[in-house]
Amino acid sequence: DAGVTQSPTHLIKTRGQQVTLRCSPISGHKSVSWYQQVLGQGPQFIFQYYEKEERGRGNFPDRFSARQFPNYSSELNVNALLLGDSALYLCASTLGGRRTDTQYFGPGTRLTVL
Amino acid sequence: GQQLNQSPQSMFIQEGEDVSMNCTSSSIFNTWLWYKQDPGEGPVLLIALYKAGELTSNGRLTAQFGITRKDSFLNISASIPSDVGIYFCAGRQTGANSKLTFGKGITLSVRP
Numbered sequence: 001d002a003g004v005t006q007s008p009t010h011l012i013k014t015r016g017q018q019v020t021l022r023c024s025p026i027s028g029h030k031s032v033s034w035y036q037q038v039l040g041q042g043p044q045f046i047f048q049y050y051e052k053e054e055r056g057r058g059n060f061p062d063r064f065s066a067r068q069f070p071n072y073s074s075e076l077n078v079n080a081l082l083l084g085d086s087a088l089y090l091c092a093s094t095l096g097g098r099r100t101d102t103q104y105f106g107p108g109t110r111l112t113v114l
Numbered sequence: 115g116q117q118l119n120q121s122p123q124s125m126f127i128q129e130g131e132d133v134s135m136n137c138t139s140s141s142i143f144n145t146w147l148w149y150k151q152d153p154g155e156g157p158v159l160l161i162a163l164y165k166a167g168e169l170t171s172n173g174r175l176t177a178q179f180g181i182t183r184k185d186s187f188l189n190i191s192a193s194i195p196s197d198v199g200i201y202f203c204a205g206r207q208t209g210a211n212s213k214l215t216f217g218k219g220i221t222l223s224v225r226p
Contacts, residue, residue, distance in 0.1 A: 004156070033212050042117060042202050042216030043157070056211030090156050094212055100145075100164060103212060105156030 002027070004093045004106035012112045013081050021076045021109045023091030031055070031094040032074040033103065034066055038087045049074055050096070078111075086113045118203050120217035127193055128225050135201055135220050136187040143205030146179050146186040147214065151200045160201075161188070193224050 005024045013019050025032050031050040035043035045058040049068035068074045078085055088110050092103040119138045127133050137146070145164055149157035161172050163179035163186060170177055176189045186205075190197055200221050204214040 031212060033214075035214075040218070042204075042218050043214070045213045045215070048211045048213060050211075056209075056213050058213065092156075092212075092214075100162075101212070102159055102162065103214065105149075105158070107154065107156050 004091055004104055006089075006091050006106040006109050008109060009107070010110045010112075012114065014114050015081055015083060017081050017113075018077065018079045019081060019111060021078075021089050021091075021111070023074045023076070023093075023106060025072050025074070025091075025093030026104055029093040029095050029104075030072055031096060031101070032068055032072065033092040033094065034074070034076045035090040035092065035105075036060070036087045037090055037108070043090055046076070081113045083113050086111060118205055118215060118217035120201075120203055120220050122220065123218070124221045124223065126223045126225065129193055129195060131193055132189065132191045133193060133222065134187055134189045135203075136185060137203030137205075137217050138185045139205060139215075140184070141205075141207070142183040143215070144183065144208050145206035146177070147204040147206070148175075148177050148186070148188045149202045149204060149216075151202060151219070157202055190222075193222075195224050195226060198222060198224050 033048040034046040037043040047066045048056040063079045088108040091106045094101045148160045151157045161177040168179040200219040203217045
């Protein structure tokens, strides 16, 4: 079975541009979470979606938005990119919303903002 | 944002040695997790802990959920070269969402 897939693998943008990152969860998983991992730091929670509804939002500006589609895949959008948005963006897939559900991470999308 | 406390930033050990890492927080978590991340990949779950005081093993790895619910430790026994990587602790608080709070990670190097 395929794990969590993310696209693209790498992306280079310039300041002020907009970017869309994509995530496909493990088949049967209904929840997707997004994390930002800056070099040398642990992942920071951005959003969680479950059954197409936002379940949680981290401390990120409104430039960050996300959505989940009927097939449970998800997109993360970042507007008006800043240099500080350069990071590895990770998507995590979970079967449901229970505390004991394991979060499986994808390989991430490496975003570089110039 | 809030992060769990992991130190030191790097650890260097000899192959075959045991190593312990701990993770602390000023807040209570009701789930503690340990992940390993290799270069160019996402974190992979090693051990999950759900009850205070719980001690869980996964092969050469053993982890414990602190009784105060504010700390956890991971022990790796008889280290091998493939144990090289970044080890993150993560905690999850009571609530409806899956938000995980991570530490900064410890980079482990194993000398052959």
